[in-house]
Amino acid sequence: MLKIDGITRRFGDVTALDDVTLEIEQGEFFALLGPSGCGKTTLLRIIAGFETPDAGTVTLDGEDLLSRQPNRRPISLMFQSYALFPHMTVAKNVAYGLEQEKLPRAEIKQRVGEVLETVGLSELAGRKPHQLSGGQRQRVALARSIVKRPRLLLLDEPLSALDKKVRADMQLELKRLQNEVGITFVVVTHDQEEAMSLADRIAVFDRGRVCQVDEPVALYDRPRSRFVADFVGANNLFEGTAGAKDELETEDFGVLPGTPAEDVKQGDKALLAVRPEKIGLSQVSEDSETTEAAEGAEGTESSEVTGETGLKGTVVDVSFYGGVSHISVDVPGQPRHVLVAVQGASEVKPGAEVRLAWQAEEAVIIPVDQ
Numbered sequence: 001m002l003k004i005d006g007i008t009r010r011f012g013d014v015t016a017l018d019d020v021t022l023e024i025e026q027g028e029f030f031a032l033l034g035p036s037g038c039g040k041t042t043l044l045r046i047i048a049g050f051e052t053p054d055a056g057t058v059t060l061d062g063e064d065l066l067s068r069q070p071n072r073r074p075i076s077l078m079f080q081s082y083a084l085f086p087h088m089t090v091a092k093n094v095a096y097g098l099e100q101e102k103l104p105r106a107e108i109k110q111r112v113g114e115v116l117e118t119v120g121l122s123e124l125a126g127r128k129p130h131q132l133s134g135g136q137r138q139r140v141a142l143a144r145s146i147v148k149r150p151r152l153l154l155l156d157e158p159l160s161a162l163d164k165k166v167r168a169d170m171q172l173e174l175k176r177l178q179n180e181v182g183i184t185f186v187v188v189t190h191d192q193e194e195a196m197s198l199a200d201r202i203a204v205f206d207r208g209r210v211c212q213v214d215e216p217v218a219l220y221d222r223p224r225s226r227f228v229a230d231f232v233g234a235n236n237l238f239e240g241t242a243g244a245k246d247e248l249e250t251e252d253f254g255v256l257p258g259t260p261a262e263d264v265k266q267g268d269k270a271l272l273a274v275r276p277e278k279i280g281l282s283q284v285s286e287d288s289e290t291t292e293a294a295e296g297a298e299g300t301e302s303s304e305v306t307g308e309t310g311l312k313g314t315v316v317d318v319s320f321y322g323g324v325s326h327i328s329v330d331v332p333g334q335p336r337h338v339l340v341a342v343q344g345a346s347e348v349k350p351g352a353e354v355r356l357a358w359q360a361e362e363a364v365i366i367p368v369d370q
Helices: 040-048 090-100 105-118 134-146 164-181 192-198 216-221 226-231
Strands: 002-011 014-024 029-033 055-060 075-078 152-156 184-189 201-206 209-214 236-242 247-250 254-257 269-274 280-284 291-296 311-320 324-330 338-343 353-357 363-367
Touching: 002 040, 014 040, 014 055, 014 209, 029 040, 029 192, 040 075, 040 152, 040 184, 075 134, 090 105, 090 134, 105 134, 105 164, 134 152, 134 164, 164 192, 184 192, 192 216, 201 216, 201 226, 209 216, 209 226, 226 236, 226 269, 226 363, 247 269
Parallel strands: 029 184, 029 201, 075 152, 152 184
Antiparallel strands: 002 014, 002 055, 201 209, 236 247, 236 269, 247 254, 269 363, 280 291, 280 353, 311 324, 311 353, 324 338
């Protein structure tokens, strides 16, 4: 439905967007994910009509979008600040766009009533923004955006002003609402969990370029670059050379198991990325090289954890987060502590000697970024 082709935008010597190309399908929930300053909001403003690119095209249903004025585009933009009119009631805020189109009063009343019921604010129609919670104001902004029935809804960091619990609730609400109204959503966020929980597909941005476009599970399990592997969730990275089989050859740790990405060839300088929850951990007894109870990756047996490829290290910290424990392990030769995630409370204590290992299919070997 939306095709972005070769979009470039410069501000003086700074290139905010560098030859960005994306295709977004009808009815899709699409996320633009990246750190602050990577260009994702600039792209959103170009789609909305508030910025003009230096090069490239944007088409909606095959029609040129860049030649149309912002108010003539079938697009709504929900701002990060919500931008509600403080002197208007909830109903008036939602009706404002329809009134500017000079629609009949009866139609405006009907559409406002329907959308307020959809977002669960019918009983608060007479209140003003200062009488609402953050989550309720966010729903008003959403209602105002969808009441005009746009072909495309753009959301700029829509949940950043909410606390953690309300944010989690509103993530579910956004997804439900998108499925119900059938509008294509494009959301800008720097929050990986938000993007992973909401989006059908995610485009990861870094310094004005698109690094990878994928579904959330594929993006998490099979990153294609160091930036994506390091930015999307926690990851452990090991440097070495791609081996002949499913392995990375390293100077400090010997051969580590992993599955190469498509563009990695034998002999290439490469990185092995393995997620904390994929690592099996077992404690080494003081008087021998045998291991005690294994923890970590689901389905990882003790024999798999203690094989020749297992890394030996010392536990430096154990943090309990309720449903999961994070264990930091100092492995000689590895510049950063190796992070292991285990379900529930861990019995391993700081100072314990442990072995770490994983199966080849649980790790990915990616090229070293040029």
